[in-house]
Amino acid sequence: MAKQQLSVDETVAMLDAVADAIIAAEPELSEADRNLGDGDHGLGMKRGMEAVKAKLSEGGFESVDKVFMAMGMAMMSSMGGASGAVFGTLFRNGGKALKGSETFDAAGLAEFLKGGTEGVMTRGGAKPGDKTMVDALEPAQKAAELAVSLPLSEALDTTAQAAEAGRDASKDLIATMGRAKTLGEASIGHPDAGACSVAIIFRTMATFAAGN
Template sequence: MTVPLDLAFFRRFLDRATRVIVAESAHLTELDAAIGDADHGANLKRGFTSAAEAVAAEPPATPGALLTAVGAHLTNTVGGASGPLYGTVLRRMGKVLGEEPVVEAETLGRALGAAVASVRRLGDSAPGDKTMVDALQPAADAYNAALPQGVVAALDAAARAAREGAKATIPLQARRGRASYLGERSIGHQDPGATSSALLVTALYEATDPELCAVPPEREAAAAEAPARAEPAGRVGIVLVSHSREVAASTAELAKALVGTGDPAPAAPAGGLPDGAVGTSAELVRRAVGAADQGRGVAVFCDMGSAVLTVKALLAEGFGGSEVRIADAPFVEGAVAALVTASAGGDLAAVLAAADDARAYRKL
């Protein structure tokens, strides 16, 4: 079977990819909660949905322009590492495809190879590092190897190789990305980036079948009538104790913004003295703990000195609710990691472990 790689094909790919990412977003976030920031599915869902709306409003004229526009949109709208990584993949593919209205199968192969090379450079990653490269590199290789059999067979081979590559990350120890901070604890978990990459490569193959990409009206209606998701149960709370009211409040807001799910666990600031002066207030700390306590424990982050002493004194007296623990972790990075884990439903031990892992965060 011959399928023209024209604008209609790549529109089907984008539509299929968006639907699959939306459908699998909870699973991707679950995978990411085990070894990452628990935001992968939510971030990709937001990015692809927004990108699909953007190109529908201002339709690009060629396949290359479409992928370039989607890639640029992902880079600008997706939080975390997913934005620049997936944005790079699609923008690089778009550049290689150029301005031709119909893409040659060989050109698509070059585009896939160039995209993988670009993302490997950006992330300083290689096959075996437990990243999206473990799905994308085998996919590009399989596509080009199977191309003599035709573009449909080549895309099928690419999709199968990507899925196998994603599964093969389970026994690997992560050497790049957030998961690498976990060391041996990253073993036994499938990499979320490789998993979402496999979904996208599979969507590219499925775009060869227009009937498969069409959603029957009854399925659309069923999705619209699906019952609303139940509200999440109580989660571990986070309290930020700083000598500065502004530092505590802004750190809490930053952590909430980086959660990515749109429904973060409680994060309560306790900064400064009641009159706004610099210092630590036992009363403000007690109020913040009470506000953050949903019955599953509270992790308290302190910036320095008297903040730690104040919380220790209150712990000796008792807060009267669920268990309260001081997190021995960096104030900002630890709070972000803890809130992400708490928002994903992690217990107090998991939240404190995530905060402790933040000690290993490196900038260079």
């Protein structure tokens, strides 16, 4: 059954599903990174998501912001690396923007993405077009902004579509950040591994909210 909004417990279940999806995608995420970096993006994300699952299972969250922020802190401290810093910031700053919310709806999704994307861009210094996770995140944020009046399940679906389109478009970009930046034009043809993770995160959230 498609969801209009999620309770705190349902938000926990959704993020637990996100963690499972990223853990399952470890080989493809590592392979995506091997084309551009050193091939460990999937491993870091998997380590982070295992910590997230452990944290989520503790329960006791009063509001949805606390769930997202706990997820961000668990990723940041268990992963390290560039991924831990930027993905931890996405969930921590995104969560902060939802302060005190008892439900997660389409308006909350837009707030989460606004706070999270700003945080990621400030921390990492990446702009759209640099061939980073921002190239999936920023289109997702724009899609969410236009979807605030939709039921959550539909808003998440358009957000996930935008993230996936951003991931695919990152194939044609030249890397200017991180370890891939010295590849120059040789980076063309491969999607950014961080953008792949962003697409999986929002597609899994959309699938959960659609009740499938």
